[in-house]
Amino acid sequence: MHDTGTAPQSAPASGHDRAPAKDPGQAQDAGSAQEGQGKHARSFGLPIASCLVLGNIIGGGIFLLPASVAPYGTISLVAFGVLTLGAIALALVFGRLAERDPRTGGPYVYARGAFGDFAGFLAAWSYWITSWVSNAALAVAAVGYLDVLIPVNEHKWTACLAALVLQLLPALANFAGTRYVGAVQLVATVLKFLPLLLVAVGGLFFFDSANLGPFHASDDSPVGAVSASAAILLFSYLGVESAAVSAGDVRDPRRNVGRATILGTLGAALVYLLGTLAVFGTVAHDKLVGSTAPFSDAVNVMFGGSWGGTAVALAALVSILGALNGWTLLSAQTPYAAAQDGLFPSAFGRKKRGVPTVGVLVTVVLASLLTVYNYAAGSGGVFESLVLITTFTATVPYLLATVAQIYFLVSGQRERVHRGRLVRDAVLAGAAFGFSMWLVAGSGYAAVYQGVLFLFVGVLVYAVMAARKQRTATVSNG
Template structure:
């Protein structure tokens, strides 16, 4: 186990297993950027404008603040990946800085976030699929559809990183086409009268910004995507940072333009009660009622693309931890560039949770679990940004002048503050229950550490 705070040896060179397979292919800058964008933007953008409409256009201020925080976090991940370009992202950085236990917590939290979020994305996809194929009345077909949405991206992952990258790139292009239609087309149909009041709620301006930010906060989860898969990225020291910042900035731009376009094309009083704001915007711009179908198709593509990327990430973090003996060794099995066991275990757990949601009438339990993941997702962020602060203060970062050191420290502190804000936005109940999930992880760590210690003792006998 590492001695906390005394890790001084340089990080080992990244390992790229099985890259000789024709099905394994390193991600270039475009695919790595698509991975970041696709994981940040899932299905939430299709409801986001209606969610923040009750606060008025002051919510755009919250967008600006959050975007600045997300970009700071993206820049920190870029610098950390340049320092240690290995698969695992936050796990790798936390373990290098603070030892095995911190690394395990980062890995455990991220893994929980991934497979529970995958189940939530599948449930959301079924809601959009119901617009195209009326399956809502049949519980059996609803379950089949939800499972199919999860297993198709999983099969793409099992086929190899070559196919993961192809699916991610194609789905990103396809899903952004209609979003750009709304974002750009909305400028030609924009009417200021539709915007409504700047502050529509009874809160103070600061309260309104904070309240709308609490809804928008988790729209930026996924900025770490390229760093988690750094081992599968070509020239990671250079491309991970670029993909992270570029993907985050492009996702933020799409968020902002789409929200502004919907604000300007749909009357405020209608938008507040809208269940499909993008559909309403398309219908307002071009007439007819085909907007619902178009948005449903786009949402499905968006969610499948997000599931494709998140399935890979859900396997990469335990893979990296398992290589260091901090996760069961079976997670180290890799084929065609993909950690196969991690993919299978993740999709099975997400599938079981999905079936439980539909058959046990446990919507409240499911929603609680999803809310908990908004907390567990921030634990790796806090540990990674704290690791960057530690590296800078201890002089273990790249040799830089005073001005650059100060700039990197400001970025790291801003990213840490942004991550704390994410925790606050999760709510007290989510934080409380999320901590319970972490304590379960402590028990798992105790078991793994004990087996590792016993193996070391037996080896010396």
């Protein structure tokens, strides 16, 4: 994630109008090499890029996942396995796309390159909505874990203040520059990954098959049980695109984006699968179904005492702060790329210390306002509805990116397609498309309906930005 500081340049009205380049993205890479760079701006190597993916995939939800899927029995592990394969296919597609076009923006860049400005804008707009609403949700969730360590939920405005501070801290790291964003991400990922891996691996030594309960515990058919548990688990892998979105800030992106995406996704899959299996085998099934802190219960079984709740709350808090740090940067990266092409306000296209500071600031302000509204309303209903909508808006860029890859493969564009990998890439793109459609279906009717309304608001914004861009081009040519 090392964005540059060159002034935004006007781009063709459509990705189709662009003459094919030997090296897609070369112009932006060259122009951005010096943008916003300094001692506080630094490109990310493979380790930090992998941590960005891993840290953004794993938030706080993992600490409740085993209890959430326990009612379906251990058949839910089958759903986990299927979802992991889908997520890996999507990760591989992003890696291939980034190898051919290693610019900041990820799905935005790929969708615009295939289908023009409008598709690119929809990818950027939907991803941007997802990021700042999710940041508010992460901060509110973090307060719940913080309350275990420090009582902050006794008064709603104390809790609100805590949520705002938890959003501000990662924002300050972003304002300080990519050097600090990378450092925070690395430390947070290590601090979250090690205790989770400890429970996942340590739990295998305390594993008792008698705790597993039935393989198929629900009244649904086996296929229905897999689908139902998958609906809960579907969004556990959101974030696989993190390295691709920040490709412009990754050192040697053609090589490292794909590797970081795979390493981060596999790391998350390892924690998810082993962690869930370990909890299933250490906590009795009847107790796990009603548990509100399954990892805490597992820690208490493994090591005795009652300190598991505190330990898990601390791990969850670190995990969410790491996710906030990464998502805050991502929330500014896609608008930055769109602003470079005149599809977002130009202010989003400026950087300091390698970070699109205006994008970070707008994200913090919008997420903070949503957080305050959540506490002022005194009910999670509206807030939870918004969060559900983001589960749909997050999948729009995935669908557009995978369809763009299919378009490149079918059209046979030489600069986009590797002939020797054509069949393999086609299979992966098809699997990634199916996974993305599954994500959309798992969002639910209400989320899809309301999410489409959010996209239609974006259409109005696009109309204004496209008109301004056209008027500027006309004046320049006149």
